[in-house]
Amino acid sequence: MTKVTMTVNGTAVSGEVEGRTLLVQFLREGLGLTGTHVGCDTSQCGACVVHVDGKAVKSCTAFALDLEGASVRTIEGMANADGTLGTLQQAFQDHHGLQCGFCTPGMVMTSAALLAENPKPTEAEVRDYLEGNICRCTGYHNIVKAVLAASGQDVSAVAAE
Amino acid sequence: MHNFEFVKPSTIAEAVKALAREDAQALAGGHTLMPTMKQRLAAPAVLVSLTGIPEMRGVCRNGDALEIGAATTHAEVAREAAAVYPALASLAGGIGDPAVRNRGTVGGSLANNDPAACYPAAALGSGATIVTNTREIAADDFFQGLFSTALDAGEIIISVRFPIPERGGYAKFEQPASRFALTGAFVAKFGSGVRVAITGAGEDGVFRWSEAEKALSATYAAGALASLTVSPDGLMGDLHGTPAYRANLVKVMTARAVRAS
Ligand SMILES: Cc1cc2nc3c(=O)[nH]c(=O)nc-3n(C[C@H](O)[C@H](O)[C@H](O)COP(=O)(O)OP(=O)(O)OC[C@H]3O[C@@H](n4cnc5c(N)ncnc54)[C@H](O)[C@@H]3O)c2cc1C
Numbered sequence: 001m002t003k004v005t006m007t008v009n010g011t012a013v014s015g016e017v018e019g020r021t022l023l024v025q026f027l028r029e030g031l032g033l034t035g036t037h038v039g040c041d042t043s044q045c046g047a048c049v050v051h052v053d054g055k056a057v058k059s060c061t062a063f064a065l066d067l068e069g070a071s072v073r074t075i076e077g078m079a080n081a082d083g084t085l086g087t088l089q090q091a092f093q094d095h096h097g098l099q100c101g102f103c104t105p106g107m108v109m110t111s112a113a114l115l116a117e118n119p120k121p122t123e124a125e126v127r128d129y130l131e132g133n134i135c136r137c138t139g140y141h142n143i144v145k146a147v148l149a150a151s152g153q154d155v156s157a158v159a160a161e
Numbered sequence: 162m163h164n165f166e167f168v169k170p171s172t173i174a175e176a177v178k179a180l181a182r183e184d185a186q187a188l189a190g191g192h193t194l195m196p197t198m199k200q201r202l203a204a205p206a207v208l209v210s211l212t213g214i215p216e217m218r219g220v221c222r223n224g225d226a227l228e229i230g231a232a233t234t235h236a237e238v239a240r241e242a243a244a245v246y247p248a249l250a251s252l253a254g255g256i257g258d259p260a261v262r263n264r265g266t267v268g269g270s271l272a273n274n275d276p277a278a279c280y281p282a283a284a285l286g287s288g289a290t291i292v293t294n295t296r297e298i299a300a301d302d303f304f305q306g307l308f309s310t311a312l313d314a315g316e317i318i319i320s321v322r323f324p325i326p327e328r329g330g331y332a333k334f335e336q337p338a339s340r341f342a343l344t345g346a347f348v349a350k351f352g353s354g355v356r357v358a359i360t361g362a363g364e365d366g367v368f369r370w371s372e373a374e375k376a377l378s379a380t381y382a383a384g385a386l387a388s389l390t391v392s393p394d395g396l397m398g399d400l401h402g403t404p405a406y407r408a409n410l411v412k413v414m415t416a417r418a419v420r421a422s
């Protein structure tokens with residue numbers, strides 16, 4: 001076992017891990033941050049996306065030890081300081097952007113990375129950026145709507161197909 | 162996944178030394194190697210991360226070429242090559258999805274030489290030079306069949322030098338589930354002639370389409386390909402497409418790459 005140290009949601013954390021410990025295992029099992037989900041474990045579905053130094057990364061496909069010293073943000077870090085839902089989370093709720101909710105942590109984190117890069121994306125840009133996030137419930141439409149709404153754009157014109 | 166010893170050197174010399182240990186393997190973005198290790202198709206005893214070596218990262222213009230550190234991510238190439246070599250930047254920006262691009266690297270992609278990967282087409286199509294810790298290898302000599310390259314055991318790619326063409330284009334017909342190329346074509350026009358590399362189609366991986374190179378060197382326009390035919394012999398067939406279907410895609414994608422250039 002080797003010691004690993006990171007900043008997770010603004011707090012310095014450390015733990016003992018094996019070489020093969022994945023970032024998602026360190027987050028869920030080591031730190032008890034079970035908001036990040038494992039869908040496929042093969043880098044296909046995006047349920048496990050977190051931010052590493054500000055960038056969207058699939059936490060099932062990174063070793064914890066490779067991220068020594070990194071700054072990580074998870075879905076637990078997306079709420080407001082008073083515990084209420086953050087803007088993007090609230091938009092997912094308002095626009096019914098989730099059903100079972102399994103994909104939601106990854107959807108929210110990927111969308112947050114998009115809005116940080118591109119604060120007013122078009123519908124096509126949202127769909128393109130979410131290409132690696134799979135949802136088996138919603139049909140994506142309300143997710144796209146939620147992201148557009150969270151960016152402050154009017155979504156009344158987005159057809160409810 | 163079997164456990165292993167993880168090491169993260171900060172110099173090329175330390176990395177080469179660590180890779181000389183028994184059952185050691187290089188790790189870059191892990192987006193091919195980690196799923197392979199989870200399936201226990203690879204089980205290195207020592208994993209040597211190459212992402213903490215500053216000399217192996219970054220994009221820099223060097224005369225007529227763009228030199229890219231092997232551990233540079235697809236996202237970095239998409240951003241930093243955009244002004245000088247837009248075709249290469251757009252190829253990098255079309256790999257997988259944003260999270261894949263934030264971890265996957267050019268060196269990992271070339272070393273892996275997946276027959277449907279994008280970067281082998283860029284390297285072969287540009288006539289790139291693969292710079293390793295011991296030598297320089299021309300792209301024409303580097304790719305040696307499915308998942309196989311000229312790299313020796315323990316040899317690592319340090320950087321890749323892409324000559325910058327007058328015009329270049331990449332067109333990929335995406336396999337929608339994997340997002341790899343069902344067939345992709347990279348076209349680069351130099352003063353000395355045109356190079357065309359095809360990925361996703363050949364049974365032995367990436368290859369140059371020499372008839373198209375000749376036709377485009379004479380007239381650089383999509384229409385110059387009209388009279389060419391592509392034989393399905395030696396092309397891949399699977400549930401996504403027959404060899405004949407891919408043969409047609411070779412022509413269609415090459416024409417699109419020319420138009421995009
Ligand atoms: C969902 C998904 C979608 C993808 N879509 C595409 C796509 O559209 N197009 C595409 O081209 N690729 C695609 N990929 C593959 C992606 O580009 C990988 O990142 C890439 O193939 C491997 O790069 P890596 O840095 O992750 O390498 P790793 O997985 O870390 O390593 C791959 C192999 O290369 C070796 N290696 C790594 N670096 C070096 C080096 N510098 N010198 C010598 N050997 C080295 C390793 O030992 C290993 O054998 C996709 C992957 C995923 C998971």
Ligand code: FES
Nearest residue numbers: 039040041046060
């Ligand atoms: S669990 Fe990581 S991509 Fe599916």
Ligand code: FES
Nearest residue numbers: 099101135136137
């Ligand atoms: S809400 Fe169920 S998978 Fe997306």
